[in-house]
Amino acid sequence: MPPTLRTPICDLLGIEVPLMQAGMGNVAYGRLAAAVANAGGLGSIGGIDITPEQVDEEIRLFRSLSDGPLCVDLGFPANAPKGLSDVQAPDLPGPLRQLKRELDERGVEVVPTTDQAISLADNKRKLEISLDHGVEVIACALGTPTWVVEACHAKGAKVMSIVGLAKHARSAIRNGTDVVIVQGTEGGGHTGDVGLITLLAEVLEFSTVPVVAAGGLVKGSQIAACLTAGAQGAWVGTRFLATRESGSEDVFKEAVLEAGYDSTLRSLLFDGLHVRMLRNRFTEVWEGHEDELSPYPVQRVLTMPFKYAAMRANLKSHMSLPSGAGAGMITDLPGAAEVLDRLVEETVEALRRVEKTVEFR
Ligand SMILES: Cc1cc2nc3c(=O)[nH]c(=O)nc-3n(C[C@H](O)[C@H](O)[C@H](O)COP(=O)(O)O)c2cc1C
Numbered sequence: 001m002p003p004t005l006r007t008p009i010c011d012l013l014g015i016e017v018p019l020m021q022a023g024m025g026n027v028a029y030g031r032l033a034a035a036v037a038n039a040g041g042l043g044s045i046g047g048i049d050i051t052p053e054q055v056d057e058e059i060r061l062f063r064s065l066s067d068g069p070l071c072v073d074l075g076f077p078a079n080a081p082k083g084l085s086d087v088q089a090p091d092l093p094g095p096l097r098q099l100k101r102e103l104d105e106r107g108v109e110v111v112p113t114t115d116q117a118i119s120l121a122d123n124k125r126k127l128e129i130s131l132d133h134g135v136e137v138i139a140c141a142l143g144t145p146t147w148v149v150e151a152c153h154a155k156g157a158k159v160m161s162i163v164g165l166a167k168h169a170r171s172a173i174r175n176g177t178d179v180v181i182v183q184g185t186e187g188g189g190h191t192g193d194v195g196l197i198t199l200l201a202e203v204l205e206f207s208t209v210p211v212v213a214a215g216g217l218v219k220g221s222q223i224a225a226c227l228t229a230g231a232q233g234a235w236v237g238t239r240f241l242a243t244r245e246s247g248s249e250d251v252f253k254e255a256v257l258e259a260g261y262d263s264t265l266r267s268l269l270f271d272g273l274h275v276r277m278l279r280n281r282f283t284e285v286w287e288g289h290e291d292e293l294s295p296y297p298v299q300r301v302l303t304m305p306f307k308y309a310a311m312r313a314n315l316k317s318h319m320s321l322p323s324g325a326g327a328g329m330i331t332d333l334p335g336a337a338e339v340l341d342r343l344v345e346e347t348v349e350a351l352r353r354v355e356k357t358v359e360f361r
Pocket of ligand 1: 022023024025027046047048049073074140141162183186187188190214215216217235237238239241321322323325326
C-alpha cells in the first residue's frame with residue numbers, strides 16, 4: 001500500500017493529499033496543473049503573466065486532461081494601475097543600459113513588451129473567465145480584496161491568500177479568505193523577509209482558517225515539520241518548476257538544477273517589490289546601483305522587455321529566474337506526479353520518524 005497523507009483541507013478543496021503546486025508565471029500552465037491534479041494534489045495555473053485569452057485556453061487544456069479541481073493564481077495589488085497604458089516608464093537606468101549593450105552584442109533585440117500582470121482590468125477579466133469555467137480555487141497574490149472573495153464565493157469557488165507577513169494574513173482573514181498560505185522568505189517569486197517556521201507560528205496563533213505553508217519546500221521532511229507546527233498543507237513552487245511538465249524554458253530548469261544553497265537573492269530589481277530569484281547577470285548589473293531602482297509597477301515596466309528578450313533567446317545569464325531557496329536541494333527533472341508521490345512518501349516517513357525518535361506523553 002502506498003503511503004497516504006490527509007488533513008481537513010483535503011475535504012475543503014476536494015483533493016486527496018494536502019500538497020499544492022504553486023501558481024507560477026511562465027511556468028505553471030494547464031499541463032503541469034493537470035499532472036499534479038491527476039496525482040491527487042491541487043494543480044494551479046499561474047494566471048498573472050498571461051493574457052485573459054491564454055487563461056481561458058489553459059483552463060480548457062486542464063479540463064481536457066483532468067477531472068480534478070483546479071486553482072488559478074491571480075494578482076490584485078492595491079496599487080495596480082487600471083490599464084496597461086497608465087504607467088509611464090522613465091529613461092532606462094544605468095544597469096538596464098548595460099544589459100541592453102550586452103544583449104545587443106549577442107544579437108538579442110529588446111523590444112517593447114505588453115505586461116499582463118499589472119492591469120487591474122485584465123486581472124478582473126481573468127477572474128471572470130476562471131469563475132465562468134467553474135474553477136474551484138482562486139489563489140490571490142499581493143492582496144485579497146473583499147470584492148474578489150465575494151465574486152468567488154458567489155460562484156462556489158474557494159479563495160486562498162498568499163501572505164508574507166502576519167498583518168497581511170489578518171487582513172485576508174478579515175476579508176473572508178478560506179485559506180491562508182503563509183510564505184516564508186525562503187520562497188521563490190514575491191516574498192517577505194520572515195522565515196517560514198517563525199511566520200507559521202505567528203499566524204497559527206490567530207488564524208481562524210486553515211493555514212498552508214510555503215517557501216523553500218523541496219523535501220517531505222520540511223513538509224512534516226510544517227504539519228507538526230500546525231499547517232494543514234504545503235504550497236510548493238520551485239520543486240514543480242523542475243519537472244518535465246512545467247512550462248518554463250529548459251535553460252531555466254537547468255539553472256535550478258545547477259543552483260546551490262547560496263544561489264538565490266531577494267531583491268527589488270525585478271518589479272520594485274521583493275522577489276527571490278537566482279543570481280545571474282540580470283541581478284549582478286544592479287549591484288551598487290540600488291538608488292536607480294524605481295517603485296512598483298514602474299520597475300516592472302522597465303525590466304519586462306529585458307526578461308522576455310532573454311527568454312526568447314534562451315539566455316539564462318540574462319533571464320529573470322524566480323526561485324526558492326530550496327533550489328540547492330533539487331538535482332533531477334522528474335514528472336510532476338513523481339514529485340508529488342515522493343513528497344507524500346518522504347513526509348509520511350518523517351512523521352513516522354518523529355514517533356520513533358521523540359518520546360512524549
Ligand atoms: C518561477 C516562479 C514564478 C512565480 N510566479 C508567481 C506568480 O505569478 N504568482 C504568484 O502568486 N506567485 C508566484 N510565485 C510564487 C509561488 O506561487 C510560490 O509562492 C513559491 O514558489 C513558493 O516557494 P518555493 O518556490 O520555494 O516553493 C512564483 C514562484 C516561482 C519560483
